[in-house]
Amino acid sequence: MLFENVDFSALELPAPALKLREEVREFLKAEVAAGSFTPHLGHTEFDAEFTRKVASRGWIGMTWPRRYGGQERSYLERFVVTEEMLAAAAPCAAHWFGDRQTGPSLLRYGSEQLKQKYLPAIARGECYFALGMSEPNAGSDLASVKTRAERVAGGWRVTGQKVWTSWAHKAHAFFVLCRTAPDSGDRHEGLSQLIVELDAPGITVRPIRFLNGRHHFNEVFLDNVFVPEDRVVGEIGQGWKQVTSELALERSGPERYMTTFPLLVELIRRLGKAPDARAQEAVGRLTARLWTLRRMSLAIALTLDPGPDGERGAARATVDLATEAALVKDMGTFFEREIVDAARLLAAVEPTPDATDTFERYLAETIVSAPIATIRGGTTQVLRTLIARRLLGPLK
Amino acid sequence: MNAPDDVRSMLVESATRLLNDQVDQKMLDAAKDDGWSARLWHALEEAELPRVGIPEEAGGAGGTLSDLAAVLRVAGRFAAPVPLAETAMLSGWMLASAGLPVPRGPLAAGPAGDEVVRTRRDGRRWLVSGTLARVPWARVAARLVLLAQADQGAVVVSVDPARCAIRPGRNLATEPRDGVLLDNVVAEAAAPATNVTRSALRLRGALARALLTAGALERTLELAVRYAQERVQFGRRIGQFQAIQQELARFAGEVAAAVAAALSAAGAMERGSDVTLAVASAKIRTAEAAREGALIAHQVHGAIGVTSEYLLHHSTLRLWAWREEYGNEAEWATTLGGIIQKRGADAFWPAITTT
Numbered sequence: 234m235l236f237e238n239v240d241f242s243a244l245e246l247p248a249p250a251l252k253l254r255e256e257v258r259e260f261l262k263a264e265v266a267a268g269s270f271t272p273h274l275g276h277t278e279f280d281a282e283f284t285r286k287v288a289s290r291g292w293i294g295m296t297w298p299r300r301y302g303g304q305e306r307s308y309l310e311r312f313v314v315t316e317e318m319l320a321a322a323a324p325c326a327a328h329w330f331g332d333r334q335t336g337p338s339l340l341r342y343g344s345e346q347l348k349q350k351y352l353p354a355i356a357r358g359e360c361y362f363a364l365g366m367s368e369p370n371a372g373s374d375l376a377s378v379k380t381r382a383e384r385v386a387g388g389w390r391v392t393g394q395k396v397w398t399s400w401a402h403k404a405h406a407f408f409v410l411c412r413t414a415p416d417s418g419d420r421h422e423g424l425s426q427l428i429v430e431l432d433a434p435g436i437t438v439r440p441i442r443f444l445n446g447r448h449h450f451n452e453v454f455l456d457n458v459f460v461p462e463d464r465v466v467g468e469i470g471q472g473w474k475q476v477t478s479e480l481a482l483e484r485s486g487p488e489r490y491m492t493t494f495p496l497l498v499e500l501i502r503r504l505g506k507a508p509d510a511r512a513q514e515a516v517g518r519l520t521a522r523l524w525t526l527r528r529m530s531l532a533i534a535l536t537l538d539p540g541p542d543g544e545r546g547a548a549r550a551t552v553d554l555a556t557e558a559a560l561v562k563d564m565g566t567f568f569e570r571e572i573v574d575a576a577r578l579l580a581a582v583e584p585t586p587d588a589t590d591t592f593e594r595y596l597a598e599t600i601v602s603a604p605i606a607t608i609r610g611g612t613t614q615v616l617r618t619l620i621a622r623r624l625l626g627p628l629k
Numbered sequence: 630m631n632a633p634d635d636v637r638s639m640l641v642e643s644a645t646r647l648l649n650d651q652v653d654q655k656m657l658d659a660a661k662d663d664g665w666s667a668r669l670w671h672a673l674e675e676a677e678l679p680r681v682g683i684p685e686e687a688g689g690a691g692g693t694l695s696d697l698a699a700v701l702r703v704a705g706r707f708a709a710p711v712p713l714a715e716t717a718m719l720s721g722w723m724l725a726s727a728g729l730p731v732p733r734g735p736l737a738a739g740p741a742g743d744e745v746v747r748t749r750r751d752g753r754r755w756l757v758s759g760t761l762a763r764v765p766w767a768r769v770a771a772r773l774v775l776l777a778q779a780d781q782g783a784v785v786v787s788v789d790p791a792r793c794a795i796r797p798g799r800n801l802a803t804e805p806r807d808g809v810l811l812d813n814v815v816a817e818a819a820a821p822a823t824n825v826t827r828s829a830l831r832l833r834g835a836l837a838r839a840l841l842t843a844g845a846l847e848r849t850l851e852l853a854v855r856y857a858q859e860r861v862q863f864g865r866r867i868g869q870f871q872a873i874q875q876e877l878a879r880f881a882g883e884v885a886a887a888v889a890a891a892l893s894a895a896g897a898m899e900r901g902s903d904v905t906l907a908v909a910s911a912k913i914r915t916a917e918a919a920r921e922g923a924l925i926a927h928q929v930h931g932a933i934g935v936t937s938e939y940l941l942h943h944s945t946l947r948l949w950a951w952r953e954e955y956g957n958e959a960e961w962a963t964t965l966g967g968i969i970q971k972r973g974a975d976a977f978w979p980a981i982t983t984t
């Protein structure tokens with residue numbers, strides 16, 4: 234019923250991916266040794282300099298075709314880079330949207346001109362993207378976006394408000410989901426995706442502070458912003474289909490179950506060589522969960538990989554693993570919280586944000602960010618509804 | 630896909646077809662009294678399924694451990710009341726590893742727990758003694774294959790259960806779990822145990838239960854989904870209620886995780902890469918999934934699900950029995966956590982990424 238045609242027993246990383254892993258580990262070890270970044274959990278940090286270093290290794294857009302700045306490497310190799318970055322809590326915010334969302338969308342739907350304009354710059358670590366989907370009255374119900382684009386000579390004029398836009402204050406451009414035709418009854422019609430540069434006249438970015446005072450996300454106001462015709466992604470009116478088809482790969486990656494992983498490593502360190510049975514059991518259970526989630530996530534990456542003959546960068550369109558991807562996200566985000574609780578209960582320390590001890594600081598960072606993973610990228614409830622629909626089929 | 634996968638999918642297809650034809654509620658109900666289904670066993674044997682994964686030199690049908698794993702998952706799905714896992718995965722492996730031929734007929738294996746079976750030479754014969762509790766399928770087996778201790782070292786022995794005193798017992802699902810008393814029983818065959826160790830046997834037993842559990846969970850999910858599609862209350866299919874949908878989605882996640890873990894562990898054992906990590910993870914994860922899944926399946930079914938007339942209990946009783954056999958999730962988690970801690974924090978991520 235699920236994961237049909239996936240052979241878990243045969244699922245193995247190929248030799249090039251294993252070799253790459255060693256390279257990534259060495260790179261990260263050297264970066265940490267040089268003090269180039271301080272690992273933080275909860276929100277991955279935005280660090281343009283680090284992103285450029287990653288890019289110079291060829292690890293951004295690495296599955297894309299060479300002519301767009303990619304390396305034509307496999308999804309599994311990208312998987313390895315991603316999981317190593319997460320294991321090291323490396324600051325990847327500057328390139329993650331571009332690498333994971335913008336790039337694949339452009340590859341699949343973008344015009345040749347858009348691909349040329351943005352993909353090589355993303356892959357060089359010089360162009361950063363944000364995502365403008367949510368609005369004050371369009372959260373889970375994304376099809377109810379009100380931001381409007383009106384046709385004018387040479388392009389569109391866009392007016393509206395986006396919210397929760399992560400890193401809009403640092404990004405160069407964002408993908409905007411908006412209405413290009415009035416709601417005619419079918420809410421999924423008349424939506425389009427545009428690329429809007431964030432320094433365009435008429436854009437105002439205002440910070441929204443996270444509950445610990447940090448600035449990660451924003452509200453973005455668009456007041457009659459001119460967007461040239463060639464910034465339309467895909468077809469006018471097809472925005473809904475485009476947005477929803479992007480989600481499978483993006484939902485099932487290691488970033489959906491590994492954001493608190495470094496806390497687990499520090500917990501193991503803190504517990505020492507021979508902790509009591511209660512601690513051993515907790516660590517054993519978390520290990521089993523992690524190991525299993527990783528196998529599921531790997532299976533999706535491998536299955537969606539278009540392979541050397543296919544066009545790199547865009548997932549195989551013929552396989553539908555959207556339900557499986559939603560399952561991985563749902564279970565992964567709960568697993569991330571289980572790590573936090575295990576760490577909290579076994580260590581019994583009062584969390585302090587400015588602790589010098591890494592474990593204690595990680596604990597504080599993950600406790601305050603614990604609610605977010607089950608909200609962003611599709612809430613638990615919405616994902617489960619989607620999964621159930623697929624299981625049950627149409628009921629009347 | 631490549632060639633071995635094709636062979637595997639054909640094997641899965643034919644096992645599914647056979648079990649689908651053979652196993653019905655009547656057979657499962659009858660097996661509660663008889664302890665097993667001889668008819669099903671013969672059909673499986675005719676299709677060579679109990680010999681999958683056993684090398685041809687030993688009289689097996691060849692194929693890999695992953696092939697056998699795929700078959701066991703199907704057997705679990707149909708709640709097949711036969712010692713397929715014991716014959717192919719445990720006894721067949723023990724005999725073949727010791728260079729002994731694998732006889733036809735259902736086989737049982739032991740010890741599953743920490744009992745000690747002793748054996749000693751008596752001229753050209755080997756005499757076997759010991760007391761074993763809860764040996765799966767002992768009373769229906771043609772041979773009992775045991776890992777025994779001799780002065781010279783560990784020995785794999787094969788004995789005829791007819792020469793032993795058997796005290797019939799059963800697990801929650803009325804599968805035979807029999808007490809066996811061996812008092813200087815003459816072995817039918819014996820050979821030094823080279824690769825067969827107590828811990829290897831326990832790992833295999835745990836893997837077999839994980840695979841059966843994964844299959845049984847798939848069946849319980851199928852039943853729950855079908856019921857949610859059909860049952861009407863308040864004028865609507867209960868599957869239209871979001872509360873039911875949320876539970877089914879959670880259930881599906883548990884089932885997918887169980888399948889992923891069990892089959893992945895089989896692959897890891899076949900390749901010999903960090904087998905303890907993989908099998909422990911699989912046993913823990915499948916047992917956890919069994920706990921969540923069985924209860925959701927029952928909740929979705931309401932009262933009909935807890936009757937012995939309705940099919941569901943054949944699967945859920947097995948889930949509740951199998952999660953304890955060869956170590957429950959707490960035992961394996963403690964073992965695994967102990968290993969992880971001993972290796973230290975910096976070895977953790979490298980270990981996770983080897984399989």
Ligand SMILES: Cc1cc2nc3c(=O)[nH]c(=O)nc-3n(C[C@H](O)[C@H](O)[C@H](O)COP(=O)(O)OP(=O)(O)OC[C@H]3O[C@@H](n4cnc5c(N)ncnc54)[C@H](O)[C@@H]3O)c2cc1C
Nearest residue numbers: 364365366367372373397398399605608609610612614615
């Ligand atoms: C840290 C963070 C970063 C984010 N970054 C971005 C970004 O960069 N760009 C962007 O566009 N958005 C971003 N988001 C927004 C995110 O996508 C939305 O928060 C999400 O889609 C949910 O929308 P909402 O917050 O309006 O909640 P709502 O949709 O209002 O949901 C509130 C509650 O109601 C439940 N609910 C809603 N509908 C249903 C239903 N049909 N059935 C059952 N329950 C339902 C939800 O599950 C939830 O529990 C970010 C969010 C967070 C937390």
